[in-house]
Amino acid sequence: MAFENLTEKLTKVFKNLRSKGRLTEEDVKLALKEVKLALLEADVNYKVVKNFIKSVEERAVGSEVLEGLNPGQAVIKIVNEELTSVLGSETVELQFEPGQAVTVIMLCGLQGAGKTTTAAKLAGKFIQKGKKPLLVALDVYRPAAIKQLEINGEKQGVDVFSMGDKVKPVEIAKASIEHAKENKENVIIFDTAGRLQIDDDLMKELEDIKKEVTVHKTILVVDAMIGQDSVNVAKDFNEKIGINGLILSKMDGDTRGGAALSIKAVTGVPILYVGMGEKLSDLEQFYPDRMANRILGMGDVLTLIDKVMQETEEVDKEKEKDMMSRLKKGKFDFNDYLESMNQMKKMGGLSSMLGLMPNLGVSREDLEGAIDDKQMKQMEAIVLSMTKKERSNPKILNPQRKHRIAKGAGVDISVVNRFIKQFEQTQKMMKQMPSLMGGKKRGPFGGFGGFKMPF
């Protein structure tokens, strides 16, 4: 990975510092230097970073270092809280007009930001919410843009309104309102052409649409990979057109997405959704806390911790400690496996957990490819087909035993072999896990806070 985990970096910085009590100015300055680099690496705008660091510094100097945290972690905690508060303290839902009244939503943004795809994804979302959406093709410039929307609309089962590429977008927008009325569609989504925020003619086109048609929500779609320019783009769109919300596209890449912070800081508009893939269903709610961690390069360790904390309350602490130490030594057997699988089911399955994991040096796709929720059932059957002895001592599994297990689980022997191989890999990964999470300390930010590994 190109960037080191920030927690790890800070742990290094503070290796020799054992200061307790309160954070000194020196501690804070040292830590914030690393934080600044991390934010800039994540494409947060330079000026935004500067202001942000200043406010964190003010808050951090002199504040108390909680028991169990080192100074670096204490700073991170504050940074994280501040980041989350800038990003928006809670998830914001898109508000529709009340009752059956029509809501008009206009998507705008630079070329290639992903407006057309997002429009279709939104339509799908709205259907789920019991709405009847209409997609309107206002991109009359890019070749085949209308066709793209039509195809995507068809896939989503949504009506697409277009008048070809010879009619002015303002006219199409006006006509679409009538069309929606006739067809009893109650959410209208305008897919506009991509444009540079400095292109006065095209910006005026959007203004005109807003003048002629009541647009309830104007949403800016921004490529999550955008760099320092994000601020210019967002500011201009907001000042010239006025935006009410933001959608970050292409978040399924490995970008840290610092633009989210920059844009939020500059415009103050809420981030509504994030695009997480090319499938038309891949549009997810935005979670400020997850984003904060992603920008800092910490994965979603914190979210994961919170989630698991709730679960572990029920779990016997002693047993757990034992398991943690077993994990570290790589002594992780099928009994643990079975138990953690049961636990994981409670937490919403593997794929939801994986989404929260920080970078493990293994790509998320690899992990997903290796195990999915369906396969989990199969694996469970395999483990349940083992004898107690086999479960606690996987090493004794010879071909004969494997054949018996395969029969018992009703799967092919190759499935059993693959599973055992994966299990061994998991064992290896488990061994690395504690160090990956940074430090031996069991604070909420270093170590795994003493919870069970979910798989």
Place this chain on the structure above:
Amino acid sequence: MEKEKAGFFSKLKSGLNKTRINLLDGLDSVFHGFSEIDDDFYEELEEVLVMADIGITTTGEIIEEIKTLVKVEHIKNPNDCRDYLIELLSKRLDIEEDQYRFEQEKSIIFVIGVNGVGKTTTIGKLAYNFKQDDKKVLIAAADTFRAAATEQLESWAERVGVSMVGSKEGTDPASVIYDALQSARAKDVDILLCDTAGRLHNKKNLMEELKKMNRIIDREFPGIHRENFLVLDASTGQNALNQAKEFKEACDITGIVLTKMDGTAKGGIAIAIWQELGIPVKYIGVGEGIEDLQKFDPKSFVSAIFDAE
């Protein structure tokens, strides 16, 4: 010819106008706003470079070099730093001559990149450029994933007046490439332009798909001049470096096309990419028109950024 040159130059300049103004504004305020070279001066310099998306690492290197120079050359005046900075930056973009050999011989150009950077548009513009040079051009529409991608390219092909090999949405793109290669052979074309679907560089299966297409080209036309162009959106931040690394690993990139340079983004990441991976920029996109693709000439690029009118 003379006229064309002038046109090229002014176009490049107008495309780079924003870049130049922004960067220069920043630079000039740095160089003129300070009476001595101190920490504040370096911080301001850092701001200007980072804001151009050059990246904090490369920016750090540049500043270190400037600091050394200041010591060695006993530079006292911030304004004198300007020339040194220009020299440093140009050095970073300095590429070998003769990056356009594909124009002289039969070539296959494979165009790749993440979603929405402007691959299809770039192909259209490239086709136009080659057509202007009286080349026989064929386009392979191997983006069979995105809805209406083939239609989009088709309308470019029509506009330029070149032929295209395409297929239905959902077809294996490798088969489109294969068909296009056969057709290129039969028609004896000079340049085959291959469009591909946008893909994020961290999608393993999609990168494998790319490798497969790349292999097929190598297998069907061993020894032919090959160019693999990575198309980058100039507004991309530090992630562009990851993109370049991953795509380079999948298939050797021979050049970068930096698109949307007519916006306010500065495309500074190209400097970092050259520095770290040694991949040169070959073209820049400066608008939506068919002629708005210019060869990247590092010298005019740098001078257009730094030279006053």
